[in-house]
Amino acid sequence: MAMVSEFLGQLCLNVGTLEPKFPSVVPAVDFDPDRDAARIETAIKTKGVDEQTIIDVLTKRTYSQRREIAFAYEKRSKKDMITALKGALSGSLETVVLGLMKSTTQFDATEIRGSIKGLGTDEETLIEILCSRSNEELVEIKKVYKELFKKDLDKDVSGDTSGHFAKLLLALVQTKRAEPTAVVDYEKIDEDARALYDAGVKIKGTDVATWISIMSERSVPHLKKVFERYRSYSPYDMQESIVKEVKGDLQSSFLALVQCFENKQLYFANRLNHAMKNKGAKEKILTRVVVSRCEVDLKKICTEYKTNFGQSLQKTIMEHTKGDYQNVLLGLCGPE
Template identity: 70%
Template sequence: MERSEVSELKMAMVSEFLGQLTLSYGTEVEPIFPTVVAYRDFDPISDAARLDAAMRTKGVDEQSIIDILTRRSYEQRREIAFEYERLAKKDLQTALKGALSGSLEALMLGLMKSPAQYDALELKAAMKGLGTDEETLIEIVCSRNNRELVDIQKVYRDLFKKDLEKDVAGDTSGDFANLLLALVQTKRDEPSNVVDYEKIDNDAKSLYDAGVNRKGTDVAVWISILTQRSVAHLQRVFERYKSYSPYDLKESIRKEVKGDLEKSFLTLVECLENKQTYFADRLNEAMKGKSAKDKVVTRILVSRCQVDLMKIRREFKKRHGRSLYRAISVRTVPAEKHHNNNTLINPHL
């Protein structure tokens, strides 16, 4: 087989993996939030044996690896890993590293992590060495809820023997650092059945007075309100804000602050308004043009496939006029391969 043909085949397999994460499997009713669910007829011993055979095959049977690992929940993959180690006398992740390479290796290893483990590793990588990947920090910290952030911090401490808060403080500065640290401290109010209209009005006016209604911006007020109030409360605040300001809150942010702080505030507000819409738009942006960001696409799909990818998928189609499955397939696979890989494009999604 020519090198170009091998490369195209690899691209097709990676595309198929990403596409499979946007589908749901099994005979159960389609879930409301996740797209990867527990497999009903689960047999970890059989799956472990199939994986072992796939990695022993000359050239590696990558399709079998994809089929198994993308159709099992994280808990089931842990059971498979346990049985694999008993069978093959070596760690499954180590075996996957040896058998796979490039994007497919990164994808499979990511899927072997829990959402909290995956996020912790991504955050550590974003702060490793010289320079900081602010985009990744913003995406993860500004989009996770209190429970998710608590889990991430625990895993981060277990993995790296360091506090996430200290690492974020060491790698960022100024108001940008203050915003991220306020989120990491997880002081956001829990949802309440009581609607406090006076507090909603006060918060809306405070946001206006701290920004558009004065010279300079009192960023501390914005940080306090946006990181401590419940999501439902803030959604009402955003609506009330329009009665004070000639601009909505996102327009106000663009006028008042710049750089990483602007990106952080915008991401936070977008996630508070509709987290799935934020991820749908981020995926669409990441797949545009020649500068497509495969790492961003992979991170969102892997980290959200057991959380809310079903809703993200629906938002993507509503906002961008095509299925996420199709968008990934068209972007990552050469056009001449489409007819030979019918599983990459599902017109019903």
């Protein structure tokens, strides 16, 4: 009976979630945190460190299970597991493993903070995270960002960016996006499609403020229909119009938004392909996408990758990475 009520509880929890999940990392069924903690302790103590055991355990457990392992580890060894892992690992493997010891939201907040803090701004990271997260996720990220760094995300974003780019990111962070409804408002769809055309392709220059308000305040299902309707006004689709109308970080942000509205998993498949286009890999992008999406939709990203690029993500990772870093990424992607 307890199992039935637990299952019903999970069902209820999932009803409010707007975006379906396709995780590649799911809860381990025969889970024993004490046994896992003992395995990790032995792996760390082994001469030369047994990285593969650490990879095998942590990539096959969810964040909440990894937390339980960390508690069990501390209980048995009187040491903090994250500190122990930091001391035992190095390089790209250490980056991934420490990323796995954060929740998806904590990881996102930390990545945003890293892209803002210090000299210069890593616009690419800011764009990827802020333009691809749902309203619900952004609300959580803001909360966790404040808890972790004692700063407001909107103030940090506006203080580190400028112009229309800053205004767009700020509009997204303010989470004013409408929730999807069962009612399709064809009049509003037509009005928004016309407004996007009138503010861009139709005129000399671009009324960016109109684009920002429509793309940051309308629900995703509504916007999908707006972009379809847009074609009846414009000789170009929305992505082509963006490329013609705006440049630089603003262009990248609008394109990321539209791609995520149309097919978020394909957007991330493209990011991964971009990260592994040349010899070697842009590890920062590869690590961030795999770690941040493994409990969200990495399974579907893998499907989109194979469909669009002709070979599996796992095979591409094998061609562009090596050693423990390759093993930990493959562990998170799961089997083909």
